[in-house]
Amino acid sequence: MQLSERTSRLSPSPIREILRVIDQPGMISFAGGLPSAASFPSIDELSVRPELLQYGATEGESALREQVAHDLAGRGLDVSAEQVLILSGSQQGIDLVAKLLIDSGTPVAVESPTYLAALQVFSLFGADFVSYQPSNIEALRQTHTPNLVYTIPTFQNPTGHCYNLAQRQTLAKVTDELGCVLFEDDPYRDLVYDHCERTPVCSFIERSSWVYQSSFSKTYAPGLRLGYLVCSEDLFPMLSWLKQAADLHSNRLSQSLVLSMLNRRDNRLAEVVDSYRAKRDAFCQALEQTLSPYCTWSVPDGGLFFWLTLKDPYVQDTGLLLQESLKRNVAFMPGDPFFPQSEGIPACLRLNFSHASEPEMKQGLSILSELISIAND
Ligand SMILES: Cc1ncc(COP(=O)(O)O)c(C=O)c1O
Incomplete structure (x- = not known):
């Protein structure tokens, strides 16, 4: 058997490896970007129309595409429903864009750090990373001109930066x-x-080709596996053909469910946001009480994560810290896999605040603080 050349760059996602252990009884998880189970919508009213059990259009259900285009106009991105491609989770958009634009050695610009599963996909297709900071975007002019610039400008994963x-x-x-x-x-x-500020960067583009994508995972439920992309008209046919090749179309029941929830126009999202704000504040307070001697962080204005940098000379091997904390039933994400480079990486931790309850937050952060102080004795 001869494996494809790209499998030499294939590796498991570190986050999915850690997520395997978080269902163990008693485990406190700050690891994945898991929404709180309390935020999930009730789905009692789902009635399955028989036609939804038939194959559907690759681009997605037209009513959902129209709704997405309408919502994007409210965000400042003026697109037609014909530019909307419904995805089986926005992770699929990363895969499709990589297939479209990345060959072995293609320069791809990414923030450093950035979403690790995007790095994983881009690497698989052979990307040559060029990194940039939101504070120094102009530096991109000095690099080997990238074919693709990947950005998470709003409540970035992992840093929370906007x-x-x-x-x-x-x-x-x-x-x-x-x-x-x-x-x-x-x-x-x-x-x-x-x-x-949350105006899409794509709305300021004048000439270049672009792709904008979002997800229903964080606001509705990740198990629905539903997201969407919109893009400049030149890219749409090819992205749609790549989706055809990948999975024909996204799940029609999930699309129908999301559409009916979007049409409800109730206060659910506002309530979810209020409860996450309270969780963020409680997490911040618990962090101050436990980890402030050892780490620095900025309070995120949105999203699901705190990004902590360990102060010198405290623990520099966050992988070892994770091994010790898992023994004490606390899971978190070490920072290293979020960096496109392997040298000169600061010791960082990404902590999710939406999943654990308040008492669990306090307990989990105290354990982390204890482990860091023991490691430095
Ligand atoms: C920045 C970013 N992009 C894409 C995804 C994938 O999300 P999904 O496939 O659930 O829509 C995630 C998930 O955490 C993410 O953080």
Whole structure:
């Protein structure tokens, strides 16, 4: 048997490996970006129309595509329903865009750190990473011109950072000038706790090709596996054909369910946001009481994560810290897999605050603090 050349770059997602253990009884998880189970919508009223059991259109159900286009117009992104491709989770958008634009050695610009499962997919297709910081987007002009710029400008995973207006406009301008494709990944934008600029960067693009995507995982339920992308008209046919090749179309029951929830226009999302804001604040307070001697962090204005940097000279091997904390039933994500480079990485932890209850947060963070202090004795 001869495996394809790209399988030499295939590796399991570290996060999915850690998620395997979080169902163990008593485990406190700060690891995955798991929404709180209490936020899931009730689905009693789901009535299955028989036609939904038939094969459907690759692009998605037309009523859902229209609704998505309408909502995007409210965000400043003026697109038609014909530019909307419903996805089987926004992770699928990352795979489709990578297939479309990345060959072995293709330069791809990413924030450092960035979403580890995007790095995993881009690496599989052979990306050569160029990294940039939201504070220094202009530096992209000095690099080997990327074919693709991947960005999570709103409540970034893992840092929680949100680009200001000037940074958004600069990123669009630099992309236009370099003639590369902008790929904006925006699954957290509705989980907003404090005022933050959220206009899509793609809305400022004048010439370049672009893809914008979002997800129903964080606001409705990840098990539905539903997201969408919209893109400049030149890219749409090819992305749609790649989706045909991947899975023909997304699950029609999930699409119908999400559409009926979007049409409800109730206060559910506002209530979820309020409860996550309270969780973020409680987490922040617990962090102050436990980890402030050892770590620094910024309070995120939205999203699901705190990103902690360990102060020198405390623990520098966060992988070892994870092994010890799993023995004490606490899971978190070490920072290393979020970096596109392997050298000169600061010791960081990504902690999710939406999943654990308040007492679990306090207990889990105390255990982490204890382990860090023991490791430095
Ligand atoms: C930045 C980012 N993009 C994409 C995804 C994939 O989300 P999904 O496939 O559930 O829509 C995630 C999930 O955590 C994410 O954080």
